[in-house]
Amino acid sequence: MDCGHLGDDGVPPRKLRLHEYDHHKGYDAVNHLEVECVCIPCHVDRERQRRQEKQYHKYVSPAK
């Protein structure tokens, strides 16, 4: 797994931690193969971080 979280999450019932594909370069067709396998908490973090970065860039460079 790309996020390094292997195995279960330590909470009974000890199921395997769910992982899913994170489209870390975006959901454009050209990036459909650019995915990383991360667990859901990490995926949520990544999405939140990307949203913040996008807002930040919009803030520092409003004209385009």
Ligand SMILES: [Zn+2]
């Ligand atoms: Zn993870």
